[in-house]
Amino acid sequence: MAREQGPFKTxxxxxxxxxxxxxxxxxxGAVLGxxxxxxxxxxxxxxxxxxxxCRALGIASDTGPAxxxxxxxxxxxxxxxxxxxxxxxxxxxxxxxxxxxLNCAACHGEQGVSQSGLFPTxxxxxxxxxxxxxxxxxxxxxxxxxxxxxxxxxxxxxAADVAAYFxxxxxxxxxxxGENFHGGRTLREADVATRLAFxxxxxxxxxxCAACHGPSASKPGAPSLKGQRPEYIERQLAAFAQxxxxxxxxxxxxxxxxxxxxxxxHAIAVYxxxxxxxxxxxxx
Amino acid sequence: xxxxxxxxxxxCWVAFGAFLPAVLLGAWQMLMRxxxxxxxxxxxxxxxxxxxxxxxxxxxxxxxxxxxFGYAVAAxxxxxxxxxxAAAWAGFxxxxxxxxxxxxxVVAGKASVLYTFYPPxxxxxxxxxxxxxxxxxxxxxxxxxxxxxxxxxxxxxxxPVPLAMFAITATALLWAWAAAGVxxxxxxxxxxxxxxxxxxxxxxxxxxxxSVTLHAIVYFWLMPAYIxxxxxxxxAAGGRLxxxxxxxxxxxMFLVFSLPVGMHHLFADPEHxxxxxxxxxxxxxxxxxxxxxxxxxxxxxLEIAGRHRGGRGLLGWIATLPWEExxxxxxxxxxxxxxxxxxxxxxxxxxxxxxxxxxxxWVTAHFHLIFxxxxxxxxxxxxxxxWPRITGKPLRSKALARWQLWLWxxxxxxxxxxxxxxxxxxxxxxxxIFDYSLPLVARMASLVNISVIGGFILxxxxxxxxxxxxxxxxxxRSVTEPLRYALAVNPPRQVPASLNGFALWNAIVLVLMxxxxxxxxxxxxxxxxxxxxxxxVTSQSAxxxxx
Ligand SMILES: [Cu+2]
Numbered sequence: 070m071a072r073e074q075g076p077f078k079t080x081x082x083x084x085x086x087x088x089x090x091x092x093x094x095x096x097x098g099a100v101l102g103x104x105x106x107x108x109x110x111x112x113x114x115x116x117x118x119x120x121x122x123c124r125a126l127g128i129a130s131d132t133g134p135a136x137x138x139x140x141x142x143x144x145x146x147x148x149x150x151x152x153x154x155x156x157x158x159x160x161x162x163x164x165x166x167x168x169x170x171l172n173c174a175a176c177h178g179e180q181g182v183s184q185s186g187l188f189p190t191x192x193x194x195x196x197x198x199x200x201x202x203x204x205x206x207x208x209x210x211x212x213x214x215x216x217x218x219x220x221x222x223x224x225x226x227x228a229a230d231v232a233a234y235f236x237x238x239x240x241x242x243x244x245x246x247g248e249n250f251h252g253g254r255t256l257r258e259a260d261v262a263t264r265l266a267f268x269x270x271x272x273x274x275x276x277x278c279a280a281c282h283g284p285s286a287s288k289p290g291a292p293s294l295k296g297q298r299p300e301y302i303e304r305q306l307a308a309f310a311q312x313x314x315x316x317x318x319x320x321x322x323x324x325x326x327x328x329x330x331x332x333x334x335h336a337i338a339v340y341x342x343x344x345x346x347x348x349x350x351x352x353x
Numbered sequence: 354x355x356x357x358x359x360x361x362x363x364x365c366w367v368a369f370g371a372f373l374p375a376v377l378l379g380a381w382q383m384l385m386r387x388x389x390x391x392x393x394x395x396x397x398x399x400x401x402x403x404x405x406x407x408x409x410x411x412x413x414x415x416x417x418x419x420x421x422f423g424y425a426v427a428a429x430x431x432x433x434x435x436x437x438x439a440a441a442w443a444g445f446x447x448x449x450x451x452x453x454x455x456x457x458x459v460v461a462g463k464a465s466v467l468y469t470f471y472p473p474x475x476x477x478x479x480x481x482x483x484x485x486x487x488x489x490x491x492x493x494x495x496x497x498x499x500x501x502x503x504x505x506x507x508x509x510x511x512x513p514v515p516l517a518m519f520a521i522t523a524t525a526l527l528w529a530w531a532a533a534g535v536x537x538x539x540x541x542x543x544x545x546x547x548x549x550x551x552x553x554x555x556x557x558x559x560x561x562x563x564s565v566t567l568h569a570i571v572y573f574w575l576m577p578a579y580i581x582x583x584x585x586x587x588x589a590a591g592g593r594l595x596x597x598x599x600x601x602x603x604x605x606m607f608l609v610f611s612l613p614v615g616m617h618h619l620f621a622d623p624e625h626x627x628x629x630x631x632x633x634x635x636x637x638x639x640x641x642x643x644x645x646x647x648x649x650x651x652x653x654x655l656e657i658a659g660r661h662r663g664g665r666g667l668l669g670w671i672a673t674l675p676w677e678e679x680x681x682x683x684x685x686x687x688x689x690x691x692x693x694x695x696x697x698x699x700x701x702x703x704x705x706x707x708x709x710x711x712x713x714x715w716v717t718a719h720f721h722l723i724f725x726x727x728x729x730x731x732x733x734x735x736x737x738x739x740w741p742r743i744t745g746k747p748l749r750s751k752a753l754a755r756w757q758l759w760l761w762x763x764x765x766x767x768x769x770x771x772x773x774x775x776x777x778x779x780x781x782x783x784x785x786i787f788d789y790s791l792p793l794v795a796r797m798a799s800l801v802n803i804s805v806i807g808g809f810i811l812x813x814x815x816x817x818x819x820x821x822x823x824x825x826x827x828x829x830r831s832v833t834e835p836l837r838y839a840l841a842v843n844p845p846r847q848v849p850a851s852l853n854g855f856a857l858w859n860a861i862v863l864v865l866m867x868x869x870x871x872x873x874x875x876x877x878x879x880x881x882x883x884x885x886x887x888x889x890v891t892s893q894s895a896x897x898x899x900x
Contacts, residue, residue, distance in 0.1 A: 076851075076859075081851070083850075084857050087851070087857055091609075094635075095632075099632060102632045103631075107628055152552070155886065272790070
């Protein structure tokens with residue numbers, strides 16, 4: 070037995086076969102993948118070798134014809150949920166936030182617990198969401214007279230601070246991830262609001278509200294709704310549906326709300342809104 | 354040899370003990386997805402159940418089975434007691450603790466992230482820790498396999514390592530390479546986030562690391578079956594192995610080609626360019642080589658056996674094979690499923706065709722057919738072969754064992770063929786409930802119902818398996834013949850060093866891995882970050898469902 074065969078002694082047959090076939094396979098795969106396929110374009114001439122390799126590596130964006138005039142860019146918001154944004158929000162100072170919040174109590178209620186259907190409850194809302202909404206008001210991405218003026222008066226730091234303050238208040242919105250008050254195959258649930266909240270309506274492409282707004286799961290930017298003023302919820306749904314409110318990233322809410330009937334909006338608003346138990350809706 | 358007997362037995366009992374409940378979960382999941390009413394009708398419970406089913410089937414059963422089989426093979430093929438039995442028991446305990454931790458966390462509803470983890474989904478740290486321990490414990494086994502093989506070679510410098518031992522060591526090495534991906538993902542990405550030491554999860558890097566594991570792990574599952582093909586089947590059929598060298602080459606090729614190919618699981622992922630996806634897809638096709646080689650060798654070995662038993666003519670030898678032997682029956686059923694499943698696999702691994710079936714039920718059906726079918730049926734056959742040798746008590750009834758194998762075979766075909774079709778019709782995977790009142794979904798209803806029937810046949814078969822094993826356990830002690838391996842037609846007296854050890858092949862794997870994964874992993878550290886906020890599913894409604 071040729072016991073002294075080392076892995077790199079290519080004068081022995083097996084190492085030679087092994088290394089040469091591996092080298093050949095890698096070379097063939099690399100040429101095909103990086104040069105041949107990388108240079109292929111659906112509607113256009115082949116790319117040069119160097120460009121093809123970069124593209125196959127994923128470090129160059131498509132080099133296709135980009136001369137066509139671009140429509141003006143319209144973004145729903147200036148905020149993106151990047152690490153930097155989240156770090157900025159996490160830096161909010163509650164003490165200073167409490168001071169800023171003195172300007173809010175008149176409308177949003179003592180400690181952010183609203184007493185009127187016109188104003189949303191802010192207590193317990195995720196700081197990131199408050200921060201985003203304030204920025205949207207400031208940038209004119211969301212409109213409501215007084216709020217636009219107030220938000221413009223706040224600095225970016227003020228916004229982060231007041232967001233931190235309201236996020237920490239209690240007696241407002243329920244925590245976004247909580248008990249599963251309705252499990253089961255709710256697709257067959259008779260009550261409209263519970264069905265939409267927990268199963269959605271696949272036929273119309275409506276995902277369950279609970280998948281973003283809790284309590285089953287949460288998505289960045291989606292506030293807890295349990296405990297929000299029902300009138301406010303209903304108005305926001307209508308605003309999304311009619312395109313009056315357009316600050317939702319990826320049209321997440323507009324696509325949902327556009328599919329809802331006014332009755333459904335009402336039922337859902339009552340269901341999520343404070344104090345309303347689902348049983349009361351049975352008759353609707 | 355006694356020291357390895359108990360080891361093998363304990364490992365196998367854990368594997369098969371976990372198997373039955375996991376099949377039960379699977380059957381319930383089939384019911385949940387179907388138009389039929391299901392008990393405990395809750396989507397949250399569904400995801401917890403899928404997580405548990407996947408974790409048990411993919412990590413627990415396979416790892417324990419491979420370890421138990423490995424210890425038995427090491428002792429019997431080398432013909433001497435296992436070295437390092439104490440360490441082996443320690444590894445067993447570590448794996449068991451890890452399993453218990455992971456399973457308890459899933460049952461508590463704190464880890465419905467599915468067994469592939471899917472960052473930025475986030476589970477409780479206990480789940481990740483459990484998975485980590487399970488994999489880490491199995492590394493003890495890897496080391497022991499290598500130690501036993503190297504030790505034997507040193508003591509027997511003039512003899513080639515027996516094929517069974519060579520193959521199980523290849524399996525262990527393959528697992529060591531493969532597991533590195535998931536271990537690094539757990540330690541470097543998931544655990545730090547789960548413990549709250551970091552805010553974000555680099556989902557792209559996590560998925561890339563997992564892909565290192567994800568393809569090769571399939572071959573880790575498969576290898577015990579292939580070892581049985583080469584070393585046990587010809588013996589059970591009363592013949593000889595067609596070629597020992599072909600066996601060695603097969604296991605070497607599995608080791609080399611199943612590793613640098615995992616990116617075929619990332620075809621639809623945005624974090625990589627097309628170049629490396631293609632390169633790895635290209636390398637994936639090479640796995641067909643050892644597979645075809647095996648089909649050829651095993652058929653040839655069976656033909657040798659059949660002719661030896663008096664079979665004549667072109668196909669006459671098939672009828673003379675000892676079909677009453679579970680091992681012979683299993684290999685035939687396994688090869689049929691491998692044929693169907695392998696064909697589907699060609700579609701999955703093709704960069705372009707993959708897009709048609711990406712994230713559909715086709716994929717789930719595919720791996721159930723290949724792994725749950727072709728591989729697991731060989732696990733059963735190995736158990737039927739090994740049990741009597743380990744316990745000294747013969748199977749009470751080979752007929753019952755054959756029934757069990759046939760039921761598993763038909764159950765798996767009835768489950769997976771309609772499942773494939775539903776996938777082609779666009780049914781997405783990982784969905785708890787479908788609304789069958791929609792016209793598009795309604796078309797799939799009868800297919801899904803057929804799958805459910807198959808699922809319940811599988812459940813019956815799993816119950817039979819446990820019945821057969823338990824019954825033989827309480828039987829009388831009569832046989833003591835140890836596990837015997839097939840001789841080759843021309844038993845090797847000398848083999849080249851490269852076919853008798855792994856130095857060359859490990860070096861080749863290293864180079865291949867650096868070429869195939871160096872840039873795809875390295876880019877995360879200097880080019881792009883895919884960090885995203887984690888989506889915690891620890892407090893998901895699942896808790897209410899599984900209580
Ligand atoms: Cu794969």
